[in-house]
Amino acid sequence: MKEIKKYLQIHPADNVLVALQDLPSGEEIKFQGDTFLLPGPVAAKHKFATAHLAPESAIYMYGVLVGKTNQVLEKGAALTTENIYHAANNFELGKRKLDWHKPDVSAFENKIFMGYHRSNGSVGTANYWLVIPLVFCENRNVLVMKEAFEQKLGFKKARSYEPEVEQLIALYKTGASVEKIISTDLRTSTLYGEENRLFSNVDGIKFLNHEMGCGGTRMDSDALCGLLAGYITHPNVAGATILSLGCQHAQASILKDEIAKRDPNFDKPLYIFEQQKIGSENVLLQEALKHTFAGLIQANQQERQPATLDKLCVGLECGGSDGFSGISANPALGYVSDMLVGMGGSVILSEFPELCGVEQELSDRCVDEETALRFMALMKTYNAKAEQDGSGFYANPSPGNIRDGLITDAIKSAGAAKKGGTSPVKAVVDYPGLANRPGLNLLCTPGNDVESTTAEVAAGANIVLFTTGLGTPTGNPITPVIKLSTNTKTFEKMPDIIDINCGTIIEGAETISQNAERILDYIIEVASGNIVPKAVTLGQDDFIPWRRGVSL
CATH class of the missing domain: 3.40.50 (Rossmann fold)
Known part of the structure; x- marks a missing residue:
C-alpha cells in the first residue's frame, strides 16, 4: 500500500513545508537530510518553517516571496498571522519567457462537443434568452416577467422548501412547542424539474437584476452597458429583452454602441422597451411579454451541432x-x-x-x-x-x-x-x-x-x-x-x-x-x-x- 505523504515542499526554493494532514506536537520531520521535531501542532493545510528564522526573514512558497517574519520563528513552528506578515517582491519589465511545455493532447485532438453555432463564428454551450434592466428602477418589472413566464414555460429550476414550511405550519397549529419545532426532522424539499418545458431547445429565460445604471459615476454606468453587451453578444445567448426607464445614465444608445464594439454584425433578436416613452406599465409589460415569447420561438429553432474544442x-x-x-x-x-x-x-x-x-x-x-x-x-x-x-x-x-x-x-x-x-x-x-x-x-x-x-x-x-x-x-x-x-x-x-x-x-x-x-x-x-x-x-x-x- 502506498504511503500517504504527511507534508510537502512545493518548490525547491521554499523554506516552509505544507502539512497534508494534522501533525501533532513532537511529530518527527525528515527534510533534506535533517531531522527535527515539531515544537507544536500544525493543522492540515497550514505551513511550518524548515529552519530557525530571525525577525524580518523572508518566507518563500511556490518559489516566490510570500511574507516576512515579525518575530523569531523556531524550526518547525507553524506560520500564523501573528508571526508573519504579507510581503511580495517588486516587479519590473523583464525579458520575455515564452517557452512552455505543451501537454500531450493526442487523446483529445479529435474530440468534439455539441454546441449552438452563432453567426459570428462563436459556439455556445447553452441557449438562453435574457431579460435585463438597464437601471435598477426596472428590477421590479423584470421580476414580474419572471413570475409570469418561468413556471408556465417549464423553466423554473430551483429547490422549493414549501413542503417544509407546510410541515412547520401544521406543527404550529397542533400547538407544538418551539423546542419541538426545532427538533423535528423535516421532509426532503422539492427540486423543480423541466418536465413541462415548452421550448425544448431553449435552456431557459434568465432574468438579471442589479443595483446600477444611475446615481453613480458615468464610468460605472458605461461599464455596466459594456458588461450587459458582453452577455447579450455571448454565444450562450440567443437574444434579449431590455427594459429601460429612459432618464438614467445607462442609455440604450450606449448599450447598442457597446454591442457593436463586440459584434459589428450583431443579428440576434434584441427588443428594447423604454417605460417613460411607452407610459403605462401595463402596456410596457404586455409588449415585453409578447416580444420575448416571439424571441423564444426563434431561439427554439436552433439546435446543437458538432464543434471542435478550440471553440471553448x-x-x-x-x-x-x-x-x-x-x-x-x-x-x-x-x-x-x-x-x-x-x-x-x-x-x-x-x-x-x-x-x-x-x-x-x-x-x-x-x-x-x-x-x-x-x-x-x-x-x-x-x-x-x-x-x-x-x-x-x-x-x-x-x-x-x-x-x-x-x-x-x-x-x-x-x-x-x-x-x-x-x-x-x-x-x-x-x-x-x-x-x-x-x-x-x-x-x-x-x-x-x-x-x-x-x-x-x-x-x-x-x-x-x-x-x-x-x-x-x-x-x-x-x-x-x-x-x-x-x-x-x-x-x-x-x-x-x-x-x-x-x-x-x-x-x-x-x-x-x-x-x-x-x-x-x-x-x-x-x-x-x-x-x-x-x-x-x-x-x-x-x-x-x-x-x-x-x-x-
Whole structure:
C-alpha cells in the first residue's frame, strides 16, 4: 500500500513545508537530510518553517516571496498571522519567457462537443434568452416577467422548501412547542424539474437584476452597458429583452454602441422597451411579454451541432480557497488550461488582487512588452486605488482563507495563479472587455467570486471552472459553472454543490495530469448538455456587476 505523504515542499526554493494532514506536537520531520521535531501542532493545510528564522526573514512558497517574519520563528513552528506578515517582491519589465511545455493532447485532438453555432463564428454551450434592466428602477418589472413566464414555460429550476414550511405550519397549529419545532426532522424539499418545458431547445429565460445604471459615476454606468453587451453578444445567448426607464445614465444608445464594439454584425433578436416613452406599465409589460415569447420561438429553432474544442473559452475561478488550493485543484486547472491552449482554445485568468506577488512571472510570460506593461499598469493602479480607499491587496484573504492556511495575500496569490498554467499570456484586458483570444487571457477583475465570474462570462467564457476548498455555491445565469473541491472532505460534505473532487491529488490516488484529463472530459459533457453541473441544477444565478466608482 502506498504511503500517504504527511507534508510537502512545493518548490525547491521554499523554506516552509505544507502539512497534508494534522501533525501533532513532537511529530518527527525528515527534510533534506535533517531531522527535527515539531515544537507544536500544525493543522492540515497550514505551513511550518524548515529552519530557525530571525525577525524580518523572508518566507518563500511556490518559489516566490510570500511574507516576512515579525518575530523569531523556531524550526518547525507553524506560520500564523501573528508571526508573519504579507510581503511580495517588486516587479519590473523583464525579458520575455515564452517557452512552455505543451501537454500531450493526442487523446483529445479529435474530440468534439455539441454546441449552438452563432453567426459570428462563436459556439455556445447553452441557449438562453435574457431579460435585463438597464437601471435598477426596472428590477421590479423584470421580476414580474419572471413570475409570469418561468413556471408556465417549464423553466423554473430551483429547490422549493414549501413542503417544509407546510410541515412547520401544521406543527404550529397542533400547538407544538418551539423546542419541538426545532427538533423535528423535516421532509426532503422539492427540486423543480423541466418536465413541462415548452421550448425544448431553449435552456431557459434568465432574468438579471442589479443595483446600477444611475446615481453613480458615468464610468460605472458605461461599464455596466459594456458588461450587459458582453452577455447579450455571448454565444450562450440567443437574444434579449431590455427594459429601460429612459432618464438614467445607462442609455440604450450606449448599450447598442457597446454591442457593436463586440459584434459589428450583431443579428440576434434584441427588443428594447423604454417605460417613460411607452407610459403605462401595463402596456410596457404586455409588449415585453409578447416580444420575448416571439424571441423564444426563434431561439427554439436552433439546435446543437458538432464543434471542435478550440471553440471553448474557459473562465478560471477560485473561491472559498484553502491551503490545498494551490497544490491540487488549481494546478489541475492549470494543466487543463495548457491542454486547451495547446488545442487552440481560450482561457481567462482574472481576480487581479490574487495575482499579487506573481506579477513578475506573469508579466515575463506576456507575448510582448506592450502587453506586459499593460498588465503591470493595471496591477499598480488597482492596488493604489485600494490603498487610497483604506485597504490594499494585502487585505484580500478572508477569515475562512486564513483559518485554512492562506494567511497572506501572496500565499493565496501564488496558489491562485496556478490556474493559469504555463503558456504565454496572449492578451491583457481591462473590465468589462472581451478576453476570448485563443490562448491565455488576463482579465482585470476583483477577487470577489461573483463579481469576477460575472465579468469572465461577459468577457466570453462559455464554461467556468471554479475551485473551492471550503465550499462555495456560486453559479452564473448563462454559463455552466463547474465546481471542483481541493480536498475530499469538502467534496463529501457538500455533494449538492460540488461536481469534481481534486482531493485525490492530495491523497496520491491521481496525478495532476490524470485529474486534469478527467476534468476536460467532464467539460466536454457539460458543454454538450449531457451533464448538468450542480450550480445549474440549483438555479444558482449569481450576477453582480463591478462598481468601481462612488455613488453620486
